[in-house]
Amino acid sequence: MIIGVLALQGDVREHLSALAECDAIARPVRRPEELDSVDALVIPGGESTTMSKLAIDFGVLEPLRKRVAGGMPVYGSCAGMIMLATEVLDGRPDQQSLAGIDMAVRRNAFGRQVDSFEGPVEIDGIDGGPFHAVFIRAPWVESVGDEVDVLGRVTEGPGAGRIVAVRQRNLLATAFHPELTGDLRVHRYFVEMARAADMTEG
Numbered sequence: 001m002i003i004g005v006l007a008l009q010g011d012v013r014e015h016l017s018a019l020a021e022c023d024a025i026a027r028p029v030r031r032p033e034e035l036d037s038v039d040a041l042v043i044p045g046g047e048s049t050t051m052s053k054l055a056i057d058f059g060v061l062e063p064l065r066k067r068v069a070g071g072m073p074v075y076g077s078c079a080g081m082i083m084l085a086t087e088v089l090d091g092r093p094d095q096q097s098l099a100g101i102d103m104a105v106r107r108n109a110f111g112r113q114v115d116s117f118e119g120p121v122e123i124d125g126i127d128g129g130p131f132h133a134v135f136i137r138a139p140w141v142e143s144v145g146d147e148v149d150v151l152g153r154v155t156e157g158p159g160a161g162r163i164v165a166v167r168q169r170n171l172l173a174t175a176f177h178p179e180l181t182g183d184l185r186v187h188r189y190f191v192e193m194a195r196a197a198d199m200t201e202g
């Protein structure tokens, strides 16, 4: 099983090394044929408006939408979470998303008060205590549909109570950046998700 990291823009290298540390085979994905050769995908943090524009330029937006709709396991962090949402609030009018997770996310939601902050986030299904979550011009999830599992919320500071980790079937998203803190638990969780999906597909 090979996990791709969407490498149009953003913190690609950090995700590749986190996945390697989880003993997963990982490689960057930019073009449709590279997407065809992976079984699962990580969409990194960065800037969702730029990423969506580059996805169109590289001809990979529609292929990505098809893979997401077809059940490929995807993990999106921060800008990646925005890319996975069905609805983007405070987005650019021409911003495109992959419409995988039935949720409305608000871009730069915490940023009205502070650019970045760090705090503890407990994630359902991941043991070992709360994450030290790093939020950088992060979105939060404003609302979710019935099929979405809320996995984590901010517990303190600006936006306490806001949803910042969700899962819908094979799609996982966090508003924070576990690839920046050396805590591999979210990546391990995703690698397990991807392996389980790979097994059921045969």
Ligand SMILES: NC(=O)CC[C@H](N)C(=O)O
Binding pocket: 044, 045, 046, 047, 048, 049, 077, 078, 079, 080, 082, 107, 108, 136, 137, 138, 139
């Ligand atoms: N760290 C991040 O990924 C920031 C996300 C960025 N604010 C966006 O709108 O895409």
